[in-house]
Amino acid sequence: xxxxxxxxxxxxxxxxxxxxxxxxxxxxxxxxxxxxxxxxxxxxxxxxxxxxxxxxxxxxxxxxxxxxxxxxxxxxxxxxxxxxxxxxxxxxxxxxxxxxxxxxxxxxxxxxxxxxxxxxxxxxxxxxxxxxxxxxxxxxxxxxxxxxxxxxxxxxxxxxxxxxxxxxxxxxxxxxxxxxxxxxxxxxx
Amino acid sequence: xxxxxxxxxxxxxxxxxxxxxxxxxxxxxxxxxxxxxxxxxxxxxxxxxxxxxxxxxxxxxxxxxxxxxxxxxxxxxxxxxxxxxxxxxxxxxxxxxxxxxxxxxxxxxxxxxxxxxxxxxxxxxxxxxxxxxxxxxxxxxxxxxxxxxxxxxxxxxxxxxxxxxxxxxxxxxxxxxxxx
Numbered sequence: 001x002x003x004x005x006x007x008x009x010x011x012x013x014x015x016x017x018x019x020x021x022x023x024x025x026x027x028x029x030x031x032x033x034x035x036x037x038x039x040x041x042x043x044x045x046x047x048x049x050x051x052x053x054x055x056x057x058x059x060x061x062x063x064x065x066x067x068x069x070x071x072x073x074x075x076x077x078x079x080x081x082x083x084x085x086x087x088x089x090x091x092x093x094x095x096x097x098x099x100x101x102x103x104x105x106x107x108x109x110x111x112x113x114x115x116x117x118x119x120x121x122x123x124x125x126x127x128x129x130x131x132x133x134x135x136x137x138x139x140x141x142x143x144x145x146x147x148x149x150x151x152x153x154x155x156x157x158x159x160x161x162x163x164x165x166x167x168x169x170x171x172x173x174x175x176x177x178x179x180x181x182x183x184x185x186x187x188x189x
Numbered sequence: 190x191x192x193x194x195x196x197x198x199x200x201x202x203x204x205x206x207x208x209x210x211x212x213x214x215x216x217x218x219x220x221x222x223x224x225x226x227x228x229x230x231x232x233x234x235x236x237x238x239x240x241x242x243x244x245x246x247x248x249x250x251x252x253x254x255x256x257x258x259x260x261x262x263x264x265x266x267x268x269x270x271x272x273x274x275x276x277x278x279x280x281x282x283x284x285x286x287x288x289x290x291x292x293x294x295x296x297x298x299x300x301x302x303x304x305x306x307x308x309x310x311x312x313x314x315x316x317x318x319x320x321x322x323x324x325x326x327x328x329x330x331x332x333x334x335x336x337x338x339x340x341x342x343x344x345x346x347x348x349x350x351x352x353x354x355x356x357x358x359x360x361x362x363x364x365x366x367x368x369x
Contacts, residue, residue, distance in 0.1 A: 018223045022238055023215055026245045027208060035249045037206040 078157040080185040081164040083171065087149040088179035103172045108154070111167065117157035123150055150177070151178070155185070200268045203253045211249070211275045213292075218262055219245075221329070222269050228324040229273035231313035236276050244268035259338065267339050270321060278319050315354055322347050323354035 030036040111118050130139050154171075158164045161184065168182045195217075201210030223241045230236035230313075248268045255264055255279070312320060321340060325331040333344040333351075340347070 018219055018241075018288075019234065019238055022219070022223070022241060023212070026215065026242050027211065029242065029246050030211065030249055031208070033250070035206060035245065035246075036202070036208045036211055 016073075071101050078159060079161075079164075079187065080155055080157050081161070081168075082183050082185055083154040083156065083168050084181040084183065085153060085173050086179040086181065087151060088177060090177035092177050100153055107170065107172050111156065116167065118154060120154040123152045192204070196257065199252060199255065199261065202249065214261075215245070218265055221262060222265055223323065225266055225269050225329055226273055227311060228328055229270065229317075229321060230276055231320070232309050236273075240269060240272040240276050243272040246297075247272070265336060265338065266325075266329075266331075270325075270339055274317060307362060308358075311358045314361065315357060319350050319354040319357070322350040326351050327355070 027036060108118050108120065112144075128139055130137055132138075151173075156164060156167055158167060164182060168180050171180055173180055195214070198210045198214045198217075201207040202214065219241065222244060223237055226240040227234065227237035227246070230240055239267065244265065245268075255261070258330070283366050315323060322336055325336045325339065326333065333347040336342075336347040337344040
C-alpha cells in the first residue's frame with residue numbers, strides 16, 4: 001500500500017477504535033461453526049496491542065512444554081517463585097515466532113539442566129472481569145492496556161530469592177522489552 | 190510481524206482450529222479491517238461491527254483456499270468490502286450526487302483543515318462505489334491496482350471514481366471559490 005503523510009484523512013483512520021466485545025463475538029461465532037476448537041474457553045476480552053502480541057501468544061507453547069517435562073515438582077521443598085511475564089509498553093518479539101520459541105525453550109532447558117525446577121503455562125489473550133455490584137455479580141470484558149497484558153508465567157524452584165532474581169534477569173522476555181514481575185509463592189504448610 | 194508469521198498463524202487455524210492463533214490474527218488485522226468497515230458503512234459503528242464480524246467468519250470459512258497471491262490483509266479486506274456492500278444495500282442512504290464526467294484539473298487528494306465531522310459526513314454521503322474507492326485509496330492507502338483487484342474493476346475505473354468522489358467531497362466541504 002502506498003503511504004500518505006500529514007493528511008486529515010489519516011486522522012479518520014486513526015480515530016476508529018475496535019469495540020472490545022467484537023473479538024469474543026467473532027471467536028464465539030467461529031467456535032459455533034466448528035471453525036475453531038471449543039476445547040479452550042473463548043472469552044470476551046480486549047487486547048489493544050496488535051502485531052507483537054500475535055507471536056507472544058505462540059511462543060508460550062514453550063512454557064507449556066516445559067511444564068509437562070518437569071518431574072514431580074511437588075516433591076521439591078525448595079522455595080518457589082513465580083515469574084509473571086507482561087508485555088509492558090515496549091515489547092518486541094524479534095525476527096520470528098520460531099526464533100522466539102527456540103529462545104524460550106533454550107532458556108527453560110538450560111535451567112532444567114542446571115537443576116532448577118521449572119513449570120510454565122501460557123495465558124490466552126482474553127479476559128473477563130467479575131465484580132460484585134448492588135445488582136449482583138457483573139461479568140464483562142476486561143479491557144487491558146498494553147502494560148497489563150500478561151502472556152503467561154513460569155514457576156521456578158530455587159534456593160533463595162537472590163537466585164530467583166538472577167534467573168529472572170536471564171529470561172529472554174526482558175531482552176524483547178517485556179516486563180517480569182517476580183513474586184514468592186507462599187509455601188504449603 | 191511478517192507475511193511468514195501470517196502463514197504460521199493461518200496454518201494453525203486451518204490445520205488445528207487453533208483459537209490462540211486466530212486471536213493473534215484477529216489482533217493483528219482487525220483494527221485496519223474495522224476502520225475500513227466503519228468508513229464503508231458511512232461511519233455506523235454497529236454496522237461496522239456486523240460487517241467485521243461477518244467478514245471474519247466468511248474469511249475463516251475459506252481460509253484453507255487462500256493461495257497467498259496477495260497479502261492476507263488485502264484478501265481479508267475484500268471480505269469486508271463485500272459484506273459492507275451487502276449491508277449498504279440492505280440499508281440504503283441518500284447518496285451525494287457525483288459528477289458523471291471525471292474531468293477537472295484539481296484532482297488531488299483532499300488536504301487541509303477540514304472539520305472531522307464534516308469530512309465524515311461528506312464521506313458517508315458518497316454513493317457506495319465511490320465511497321469504496323475513496324476510502325481504500327485516500328484513507329487506507331491502497332493503490333489503484335490493489336483496489337482494482339479488491340473490487341474486480343479496472344485500475345482506470347478506480348482512478349476515475351476517485352476523481353469524481355474527490356470532486357464531490359470538495360463541493361460539499363469547500364465554499365465556492367475557496368481552496369484548501
